[in-house]
Amino acid sequence: MIIEKKRATADEIKAELKRRIELCPARDGGCRGCEAPMPEAARPRKEGDPNWIVVALPRLADGCFAAILKIVDEARLEYELVP
Numbered sequence: 001m002i003i004e005k006k007r008a009t010a011d012e013i014k015a016e017l018k019r020r021i022e023l024c025p026a027r028d029g030g031c032r033g034c035e036a037p038m039p040e041a042a043r044p045r046k047e048g049d050p051n052w053i054v055v056a057l058p059r060l061a062d063g064c065f066a067a068i069l070k071i072v073d074e075a076r077l078e079y080e081l082v083p
Contacts, residue, residue, distance in 0.1 A: 005080040013039045013079050026067030035059045039081055050076035
């Protein structure tokens with residue numbers, strides 16, 4: 001089953017990632033100062049797969065990698081990158 005995704009630009013997705021990072025309870029809120037990564041277009045492997053990735057995670061606080069990666073993975077399932 002293919003779920004319809006919200007369509008957004010890279011800047012809009014980055015803003016949404018930042019919003020989610022600011023709300024993140026991981027490390028008792030210690031990840032809130034982490035920067036959001038910039039989405040980049042990617043070719044989906046099959047229909048319905050995400051059409052964007054992040055190449056790097058900028059300036060993360062110690063111990064925040066897993067929490068931020070989870071936020072990105074969830075957003076990739078919800079958002080389709082548009083030009």
